[in-house]
Amino acid sequence: MAKLSPFDVVALRREFPILQQHVNGKLLAFLDSGASSQKPRQVIECLDDYYRRYNANVHRGVYKLSEEATFAFERARGKVARFIGAAHKREVVFTRNTTEAINLVAYAWGGANIRAGDRILLTLMEHHSNIVPWQMLAQRTGAKLDYIGLTDEGRLDLAELDTKLTEGVKLLAVTQQSNVLGTVNPIAMLAERAHAVGAKILVDGAQSVPHMPVDVRALGIDFLAFSGHKMCAPTGIGALWARREILESMPPFMGGGSMIELVERDHSTYAEVPTRFEAGTPAIGEAIALGAACDYLANVGMEAIHTYEQELLGYALDRLASVEGLRIIGPQSMEERGAALSFTLEGVHPHDVAGILDGEGVAVRAGHHCTQPLHRHYDIPASTRASFYIYNLPEEVDRLTVGLEKARKLFS
Ligand code: 7TS
Numbered sequence: 343m344a345k346l347s348p349f350d351v352v353a354l355r356r357e358f359p360i361l362q363q364h365v366n367g368k369l370l371a372f373l374d375s376g377a378s379s380q381k382p383r384q385v386i387e388c389l390d391d392y393y394r395r396y397n398a399n400v401h402r403g404v405y406k407l408s409e410e411a412t413f414a415f416e417r418a419r420g421k422v423a424r425f426i427g428a429a430h431k432r433e434v435v436f437t438r439n440t441t442e443a444i445n446l447v448a449y450a451w452g453g454a455n456i457r458a459g460d461r462i463l464l465t466l467m468e469h470h471s472n473i474v475p476w477q478m479l480a481q482r483t484g485a486k487l488d489y490i491g492l493t494d495e496g497r498l499d500l501a502e503l504d505t506k507l508t509e510g511v512k513l514l515a516v517t518q519q520s521n522v523l524g525t526v527n528p529i530a531m532l533a534e535r536a537h538a539v540g541a542k543i544l545v546d547g548a549q550s551v552p553h554m555p556v557d558v559r560a561l562g563i564d565f566l567a568f569s570g571h572k573m574c575a576p577t578g579i580g581a582l583w584a585r586r587e588i589l590e591s592m593p594p595f596m597g598g599g600s601m602i603e604l605v606e607r608d609h610s611t612y613a614e615v616p617t618r619f620e621a622g623t624p625a626i627g628e629a630i631a632l633g634a635a636c637d638y639l640a641n642v643g644m645e646a647i648h649t650y651e652q653e654l655l656g657y658a659l660d661r662l663a664s665v666e667g668l669r670i671i672g673p674q675s676m677e678e679r680g681a682a683l684s685f686t687l688e689g690v691h692p693h694d695v696a697g698i699l700d701g702e703g704v705a706v707r708a709g710h711h712c713t714q715p716l717h718r719h720y721d722i723p724a725s726t727r728a729s730f731y732i733y734n735l736p737e738e739v740d741r742l743t744v745g746l747e748k749a750r751k752l753f754s
Contacts (some may be wrong), residue, residue, distance in 0.1 A: 349646055355733045357382040368703025370722075371738040376521050376682045376729030377707050378571045379552060381635075385574055388634035392627035397498040400626055401600060401617075406447040415626050418633025419616075422581055425636040426547075426566060427557030433589060435582040435616040436629050441471040443582035444515075445502030445565035446619060447544055448475035450592045451565075451584075452513075458484030460512040461513055463541070465490040465498055465522040465527075466719050470712040472546045476515060485512070492719060496523040496672035503535055511541045518550035522711050522727065524682040526550070542588070548572055552731070553651060553680055557643040570628065575635035579628035582619070589615045596621040647732050654730050654739065655681040661743045667750055671725055681730035684711070687746060688754040692726040698752065699726075702745040704738070 355361050358380045363370050377443060383574030392414070398407035399416045416431075423431040437443040456462070462476050466489050480487050488506055498516075502505045507514065514536040519526045529545055544565035550556055551566075552573035559568050565588070569580040585593075594601055594612055598621035603611040612618045624674040641649065656676055662668055673679045687695050696708035708726045710717045715724065728742055 349642060349650065351650070351733065351735060354642070355735075357384065358733050359383060359386070361733060365703045365705070366701055366739075371702075371704040371729040371734075371741050372615045372732065373710075373734065373738065373742060374705050374707045375552075375572070375731035375734075376549060376711075376727060378577070379574050379731055380733065381574055381576070382638055384638050385449075385576070385631050385634050387749075389576055389627050390630040392630055397627065399623055410632075411626055414633075415624070418630045418636075421633035421636045425640060426551065426568075426583055428583055429559060430586060432614075432616055433583055433586050435584070435589070435619045436624050437567075437580045438470075438578055438625070439569040439571070439584050439660050440546060440567045441579035443580055444471055444544070444546065445475045446582055446595045447565050447567070447584070448479045448596045450619070451542075451588065452476075452479040452483070454591070454593055456483045456485045456512055457726050459510075460485045461488055461510050462486070463488050463490065463506055463511045463514045464711070465516050466492050467496070467498070467523055467525060467713065468517055469521055469546065469548065470714070471548070472517060472544075473514050473701075473715065476513075478733075479677070493675050496520075497525050497678070498527055500528075503532075507535050507539060507541070508681060509539050511536070511539055513544060515544040515546070517546040517548070518556070519553065519680045519682070520613075520672065520713075520716075521549045521682060521729075522684045522713050522716055522725065524680045524684075525673055526554075526678040526680055528678070529561045529563060533564075537562070546685070549682065551678065552639070554648040559666065564588055570632040570635060573632075573635055574626040575632040576625075576637055578625045579632045581632075586615070589619075594618050594621070598622045642732060650732060651681040651730055652676065654734060654736065655683075657736050658683055658728070658730070658739045659740070660704075661739050662746070665743060665746045665750065671720055671722070682727060683729070684725040684727040686722060686725055687728065690749050692724040695726045695746070695749050696754065698749040699742065699745040702741060702748070704741055704745050706742070 396410040398411045400412040420431040423434045542564040547568040551568040564581040571577040601621040671684045692708035
């Protein structure tokens with residue numbers, strides 16, 4: 343197949359040291375970026391530089407190293423804020439990941455705003471990270487959970503909005519892109535509809551922020567949660583963005599050092615946002631490296647990344663259609679869909695599919711992908727998923743297809 347536009351993927355791949363290795367005698371084809379992406383040299387070197395040259399705790403020392411670390415840490419917050427179009431860097435709270443960001447909202451905002459009888463609206467395509475914290479909140483408060491269902495194609499059943507997104511819903515929590523179906527949801531419209539009934543909207547951006555331009559103000563949302571490790575940054579760092587007035591109205595999540603203003607024997611007053619939500623020593627080097635990852639992705643260009651992945655997706659949909667017995671779970675058309683492809687292969691267990699592909703040097707994920715309600719909806723226990731990122735090549739789609747043919751023949 344001809345080289346895909348719009349940037350030189352072969353040159354870009356050279357920036358990812360891990361992609362140069364062989365697995366089971368074959369060049370690694372990494373098709374599991376939906377779980378965690380690989381890291382470019384620029385990010386690895388940034389982390390290395392921090393630990394080699396200016397590792398020190400932030401927000402406390404008056405000495406040179408601590409000042410340098412604090413400056414870099416706070417500059418990274420600004421980079422993250424710019425990357426998602428935030429009005430101010432104070433709206434960005436560093437968390438460990440998407441999961442912690444959502445739990446922070448469920449605990450701090452939910453505890454202060456959700457009462458018995460209130461409704462929290464989710465969708466059937468949510469990751470467990472955007473389900474379980476709301477279940478826990480509902481159990482604490484007596485609130486009710488409800489779910490927007492799916493169409494046969496794996497899109498949100500928007501006809502249900504009229505009956506489900508009504509007065510009494512206090513929060514709509516929805517993923518921007520499904521990690522299994524690849525479906526991209528109409529967030530701006532959902533935000534408008536949520537606000538029209540007085541609800542807030544939280545967007546799980548774990549699978550969207552790494553892959554497409556995301557602008558929190560253009561979307562008109564209230565909360566955005568995402569993880570660094572899926573967008574070329576290290577593990578252990580992620581972010582919560584929230585509109586400033588909402589963040590300022592929220593009580594703390596965890597108590598401890600850094601998040602306070604004054605501590606008396608029996609009570610404390612709390613720091614301004616976002617420090618109020620960052621108790622304890624943060625993942626300093628990792629946050630700085632997340633800033634480097636934002637620079638890296640912005641430099642490649644989020645529009646260009648999205649365009650490239652769409653071309654790769656089109657090619658993959660085409661190729662996979664030729665594999666007998668393969669059923670894609672999720673939209674088969676390109677519209678409003680990202681480059682995560684989950685499927686079942688008739689007569690072969692998803693774990694066996696992944697095992698055979700591994701033998702070919704092709705890394706994919708098998709299982710329920712932390713979406714048990716979704717898999718139950720489709721009446722399947724598990725699926726296999728190939729998920730693509732900027733460094734993947736059409737040749738890797740070919741190798742995936744050949745591996746799947748091999749699995750089918752072996753098991754038929
Ligand atoms: N939300 C979505 C949509 C996700 O895909 C994931 C991780 C999370 C939340 C949780 O992110 P974390 O960084 O807090 O763990 N998804 C996957 C996946 O699809 N395979 O492994 C992790």
